[in-house]
Amino acid sequence: MAKTLKFSEALANYNAIMKDIAERRFAPIYLLAGDEGYFIDAIANRLAETILNEAERSFNHVVVYGADSDTGKIVMLSRQLPMMGSYQVVIVKEAQLLTKIDNLNHYVSQPQASTILIVCYKNKEQGRGIDKRTSFYKSCVKNGSVFESVRPRDYEIDSWLNGYVLSRGLKMNAKAMAMLKEHVGMDIGRMVREIDKLVVSIDDGQNVITDSHIEQY
Numbered sequence: 001m002a003k004t005l006k007f008s009e010a011l012a013n014y015n016a017i018m019k020d021i022a023e024r025r026f027a028p029i030y031l032l033a034g035d036e037g038y039f040i041d042a043i044a045n046r047l048a049e050t051i052l053n054e055a056e057r058s059f060n061h062v063v064v065y066g067a068d069s070d071t072g073k074i075v076m077l078s079r080q081l082p083m084m085g086s087y088q089v090v091i092v093k094e095a096q097l098l099t100k101i102d103n104l105n106h107y108v109s110q111p112q113a114s115t116i117l118i119v120c121y122k123n124k125e126q127g128r129g130i131d132k133r134t135s136f137y138k139s140c141v142k143n144g145s146v147f148e149s150v151r152p153r154d155y156e157i158d159s160w161l162n163g164y165v166l167s168r169g170l171k172m173n174a175k176a177m178a179m180l181k182e183h184v185g186m187d188i189g190r191m192v193r194e195i196d197k198l199v200v201s202i203d204d205g206q207n208v209i210t211d212s213h214i215e216q217y
Contacts, residue, residue: 007152011160014039017147021050026087028111029144031137033121033130038189039149044091044118051116056085064090066097074098075107078115088115095121096130105135111143151186161191165209168199172209179214 020026021043030047032040052060060082064074074092082088095101104119111117119140123129130137140146152160158177165172172180184190198209201217 005148005150007150007156007160010034010036010039010148010150013147014043014149017043017145018046020145021046024050026051026116027143027145028113028116029108029140030116030118031121031130031140031144031146032119032149033123033147034149034151035123035129036149036151036188037122038187038192039147040120040122041189043147044093044120047116047118048089048091051087051089052085056082056087059083060085060088062088062090064092066092066094069098071098071100071103071106074104074117078107078117079112080115082114086114089118090115091118091120093120095119096123101130102134102136105139108136108139108143117144152188154181154186157181157186157188157191160188164192165195168195170199170202170207170209173211175211176209176214179211183214 017030026047030043032043034040048057048061062077064077069092074090077090078088080088092098098104101121108117121130132138137146161177161180162172180191180194184194195209198213198217202209202213
């Protein structure tokens with residue numbers, strides 16, 4: 001029986017990938033899969049912002065969607081050479097809607113060094129995870145970076161949430177945190193959006209988010 005990944009383990013992997021990106025250590029392939037979409041989007045966005053500068057993005061940044069594309073087109077795009085830069089970035093969003101995703105193994109088994117292929121596979125769209133038995137998955141593990149994003153349980157979220165609030169220059173009391181979790185559930189993306197709203201809504205000079213702020217905003 002396969003071991004279930006803990007939220008703390010997924011978070012450690014996330015932080016390690018973000019550190020590599022900041023230091024410009026890129027993998028040719030990123031398979032970003034799992035139940036919690038926030039971390040998948042955060043990695044994909046950070047890659048897109050970091051690999052290419054603004055001028056290069058005009059020529060070398062390609063986004064396709066699984067429902068509107070196919071594996072043949074993605075392979076063709078990934079094999080193109082970059083223009084006016086060292087890298088081309090190809091992002092596949094909603095990859096869980098691709099038919100015959102294992103056909104991408106034709107590319108990921110021998111990826112091109114000048115292309116960064118980012119495959120975003122969010123389980124919640126189909127209610128099932130990516131098949132780890134496929135040649136595609138195994139080639140991603142061998143030749144690239146694979147990140148599994150798991151949704152935290154209630155008792156796992158507090159330390160991360162406190163850290164995120166601190167990163168925005170604020171603190172949050174225990175009652176406010178409990179109310180936020182009750183309001184939005186364990187969806188980190190929604191939590192982040194609500195906290196970001198609070199950051200711009202509460203009065204200057206106040207540095208603690210309280211239950212009154214949750215009720216008001």
